[in-house]
Amino acid sequence: MSGDQEYTYLDYLEEHSEEPLLRVRELKKWYPVTENTVLFSRVIGHVKAVDGVSFDIPKGKTLGLVGESGCGKSTLARTIVRLEKFQSGSLYLEDQDISSFSSRKEELAFRKRVQMVFQDPYASLNPRRLVLDIIKEPLDIHRKDLSREEKRKMVIELLRTVGLEAYHALRYPHEFSGGQRQRIGIARALILQPDLIILDEPVSALDVSVQASILNLLQDLQEQFGLAYLFIAHDLSVVKHISDMVAIMYLGKIMEIGPTEEVFNHPTHPYTVSLLSAIPIPDPDIEKARIILQGDVPSPINLPPGCRFSPRCYKAQDICFKEEPELKEVRPGVWSACHFPEEGFEVLKFIGLEKDTTKTKTKKKAKS
């Protein structure tokens, strides 16, 4: 849409970011692949887990990050919370540069503001510690000014906030169900009153009825504390439910990014279209048109030349195999990395959720 060729997504972000809490710019995280000979090991390639990703998360908003396994979602999350080093790019939390810390104090200040909730509530809690100690631990590190009694009070108050009871503090993780454990994990992330929580597949290990209650809790907490979320998931319905913005990731790159409703109702990138058409819809009346993607996600070591989605794309043409598309603004606010973006695509009609008036008429006729 924008006539100027030079106008990139980065420019767009600079112009349009309203109170960005987290700014991620051109982030690259490559893992070396080595070949070991008898004496030496040499690098023969790189796994490009995160390959130049940029986005903003505004205060109090949720960015949903979607992608198939192996697309680099979790690496991105781990890089943002600085559990991983990265090759190039920059990370800012408000005005603080968090790509490197000059002192331990600076690092602590950062960790206090960004917390993480993990996927597996069974593996992320230490089975030998009381819930009280698990939730209290961040306070022991960051809030040495508080007395034991004060910390205990805070924990109990927080337990109630996340929907547990005070007496749960003196129990061990194995005494809880999956959903309750996830609540404990959330309480642990909340106790330092962070600004940003990275949620890495927080509900994918839970049953649907429990999943619903955790999603509700996350929404309530966001309202109550003004939290910003980076919500990583592969379940598109869940992401649609909870996110304000959504980024679709494929093999380390963002394929499409924009406001959730826009992206999910009128996707522009063929990969987004294929993903959306693959979700099983819980309604037997719908006879869905599907685009079934052929093949698997290619190995991130040997990326295909040109567009990384081209080998599986239903729209691919010659140029797609040669030139890698950059993010371009297809509609105001919706950016898509595709040479031939879809325009005016209606997901609901395509997958049959919104009935075409013509269709229903013919159906009725057929019945009578």
Place this chain on the structure above:
Amino acid sequence: MAQSGKPLLDVRNLYTYFFTESGIVQALDGVSFDINVGEPVGIVGESGCGKSVTAQSILQILPRNGKIISGEVRFKGYDLLKFNEKQMNKVRGKYISMIFQDPMTSLNPVMRIRDQMIDVISLHRGVDEFEATEIAIKMLEAVGIPEAESRIYNYPHEFSGGMRQRILIARALALRPELLIADEPTTALDVTIQAQVLDIIRNLQQKYNLGLMLITHNLGVVAETTKRVHVFYGGRVVESADTRTIFKKPHHPYTRALLESIPSFIQQKGRLATIPGVVPRLINPPKGCRFHPRCKYATEICKTRPPVVEIEKGHLVACHHYDKLEQWENAYEKYEKPHKS
């Protein structure tokens, strides 16, 4: 697809218990359901509701501490529970096959795909190695493995998750069984791969007129793949009906609650409906209706076991209040909480 004759699989009043150190787990507590010839049937429920135990009981592959206490598992009229181990071995694989959730752990990592497949084929079909290999290659081609002739000599780790699941489907169907039990076949896969695998299962099911017992917690998968659904809760079947009825006119409060709690793709944002409480522990299950502690309609009578009522032809519900729900639903919306048990 309704068959007028005898069902292919008919499970009646099946009780399976597990004997553990902390007590007896009543995993299946009188489960009854059936699957017709060539019919895709879904078994739906949350974790711990007895879906997988049902599959294991049918094939009698329960863990050592599990025991079938009573009941009948009739397959084509024969009661499988009266079969001895030797007879069961003939049933497994040849008449009833099973695929599991995790495609990595169900394949032997140190054996080539060919060796894992031809064993079963030559044993049951009485053919030699070469012929068995031929059959295996044909099956792999049928499930869409490219270059099956050469890839059959690969090891499991050389395939991706979706490909491994295809191999398992090929192996399960190589003997042309009449019933395929698929226990969460796509749970470990990505959505795009899940769509591929479900497509294959649907096609082969129709091609071979296969009875399919699809165990899953994903209601979307059920809606797209099956003709009839049995909803499990706490080791019992709470509602059975054809798929459309389950989704459009569910009568059991649990089925309703379950359907309401999925975030919908079309619906606008808001709060999701939740089911209070947790799935009951089956060591000491609630008395009577097992859903009553979490049910917003529960009354005193719910502490007794509800009868299974056929409210329409083929639509079974195990609830005391199935006929009053509609009325109460409206009242509930008007007054928030009309009653509390």
